[in-house]
Amino acid sequence: MIRSDIKILVILWVVSGLFLSVPITAKEVEDRDKDEGCFFLQTSAMTYHWNHNPERNNKQELIGLEYHKTSSKIYGLVHFQNSYFQPTWYLYTGKLYSFKEISDFNLYGKLTYGIISGYDDENGRHSAYMNRLGTFPAILPTFGIGYKEFIFEVSLFGNAGYIANMGMKF
Template sequence: MTHPPLGKILVIISSTLLASQAHSSPPASPLNWPPTLELDHALVQTSLYTRHFDPDPEHNNHQKLISLELHTPDDWLAGGARFQNSFAQESIYLYVGREFPLWRIAHDISLRAKLTAGLLHGYRGEYQDKIPLNHLGIAPAALPSIGIRWGRVEGDLILFGGAGMMITTGLRF
């Protein structure tokens, strides 16, 4: 018996949550465009756990990720991450994105989705073709995630394409 990949299940759950949020209370401006160029908070994160959906002995599951995100009051963000990619090569992801509040569980606990998009650098040599559109050593990337915030602590479950997932945690400042 085969089981559906965890990545597909997470994408379906995230899509369902986003769709339910969109129907529950429409915002005054769907994207709050243009973003406010004001810093609301910063988020520093690291990776706790990584799993590849189709494990390969060459895969590295210890990303040693460190990231910094700058967030605006209207849920836009810009950030950068340094990590070891799936083949233990030093890599960088520079991105912009948006948070989508989903559910306030309590005063200081909330659930949210996030989508980032940017440029990924670091897949080189024999691994250059392991990610799409990496012809010049820099590839476009988009990463959906679902996360929870409890006070100043945040955690995310991030999908990296159909390849795998990563769990991160961090602090807001």
């Protein structure tokens, strides 16, 4: 009972934080209407956990769709198999930071924040406290390189490890 109440509160807290409106000027509305973004389709290439455990899933089977606005704002939804082989969703928003452009290559970073849902630890088998909540807020730093419409990214997931993704703009 308490677990489901906590889950609902966490979901409401994160969703309200993601979508709270902020006062904007008429110029920003005009610029936003002109903003033609693009979509990226992503999949996982590899996963690595810092503490090797043969019971952990290193094949996330990630599939994600991300929308990039020209204002560097990003929105995304990702489905993957978590470290415990459970179907998991990550709904997020964030910002893209361009570091360096060299010819057709773009070095960048991005910081996403949102909500992860799909962890199930009712029997207390897994050690992480967040797993017991099932749904929780997350912040993921990512570093990437883009070449024309292709991208390769490495995202850190807490102190557990990293996942390498590749994708394509369309």
